[in-house]
Amino acid sequence: MAKNNKPALGIIGAGKLGVTLTRLALKAGYTVYIAGSGVASKIELSTKVITPGAVAVTAKEAARRADIVILALPLGKYRTLPVDALHGKLVIDAMNYWWEIDGEDEALKNPASSTSELVQAFLPGSRVVKALSHMGYHHLHDEARPKDTPGRKAIAIAGNRVADTVTVAELVNDLGFDPVIIGNLASGKKLEPGNPAFGANVDAATLKTYL
Numbered sequence: 001m002a003k004n005n006k007p008a009l010g011i012i013g014a015g016k017l018g019v020t021l022t023r024l025a026l027k028a029g030y031t032v033y034i035a036g037s038g039v040a041s042k043i044e045l046s047t048k049v050i051t052p053g054a055v056a057v058t059a060k061e062a063a064r065r066a067d068i069v070i071l072a073l074p075l076g077k078y079r080t081l082p083v084d085a086l087h088g089k090l091v092i093d094a095m096n097y098w099w100e101i102d103g104e105d106e107a108l109k110n111p112a113s114s115t116s117e118l119v120q121a122f123l124p125g126s127r128v129v130k131a132l133s134h135m136g137y138h139h140l141h142d143e144a145r146p147k148d149t150p151g152r153k154a155i156a157i158a159g160n161r162v163a164d165t166v167t168v169a170e171l172v173n174d175l176g177f178d179p180v181i182i183g184n185l186a187s188g189k190k191l192e193p194g195n196p197a198f199g200a201n202v203d204a205a206t207l208k209t210y211l
């Protein structure tokens with residue numbers, strides 16, 4: 001636990017999504033450890049300027065120091081994740097298969113399961129929940145609102161353990177969105193590219209009609 005009794009967050013991926021989530025989390029009072037693909041010094045200056053208050057670290061360090069780790073790196077790179085450091089952690093998979101970035105990867109393009117189940121299989125000691133994946137970063141940035149604001153936008157959450165989805169729902173609420181828990185990790189497939197919920201920037205009632 002870090003400040004305000006809120007879990008410390010690790011964000012692996014310091015790009016468009018990672019930076020946007022870092023900003024929202026800092027605003028909500030979370031401690032944030034953010035990492036890119038390399039050494040911490042590579043992102044130290046940008047972190048200081050763009051997300052002051054966040055701590056630039058390596059991916060392994062983000063995993064070790066955080067209670068909840070958000071995966072905001074290209075899905076095609078998930079096999080580089082620090083498996084041991086993520087052991088025992090609640091891991092939020094915000095990644096999508098996007099061929100322009102991830103290349104023509106058959107295992108990711110047509111997986112037998114949801115892509116989050118592939119990530120879960122790679123991280124057997126972690127508890128993976130899919131969330132924060134379907135809304136574009138610019139909408140995440142622009143649409144965050146306090147709880148009970150009329151028309152507040154919603155974020156879908158899929159996970160195998162109810163307690164973990166509830167924890168993620170609290171985080172989603174703190175970041176400025178209504179959480180919608182949709183079921184187990186397999187149901188996260190409904191949030192992947194090509195499905196109606198992918199890209200959704202709508203309120204909870206509308207989001208549920210897409211699922």
Ligand SMILES: NC(=O)c1ccc[n+]([C@@H]2O[C@H](COP(=O)([O-])OP(=O)(O)OC[C@H]3O[C@@H](n4cnc5c(N)ncnc54)[C@H](OP(=O)(O)O)[C@@H]3O)[C@@H](O)[C@H]2O)c1
Pocket residue numbers: 012013014015016017018035036037038059071072073074075077080081094095096097098132133134135136137138
């Ligand atoms: N953009 C969106 O609106 C959005 C919304 C929802 C979900 N997503 C998902 O979020 C993920 C990131 O998207 P993005 O748009 O933020 O991409 P991006 O702007 O290209 O940023 C990717 C980040 O991941 C880092 N990275 C690359 N390989 C890594 C590795 N092996 N270990 C740790 N970090 C690594 C990159 O660091 P380096 O610069 O050091 O390579 C960079 O900081 C994707 O899976 C995407 O589908 C994106």
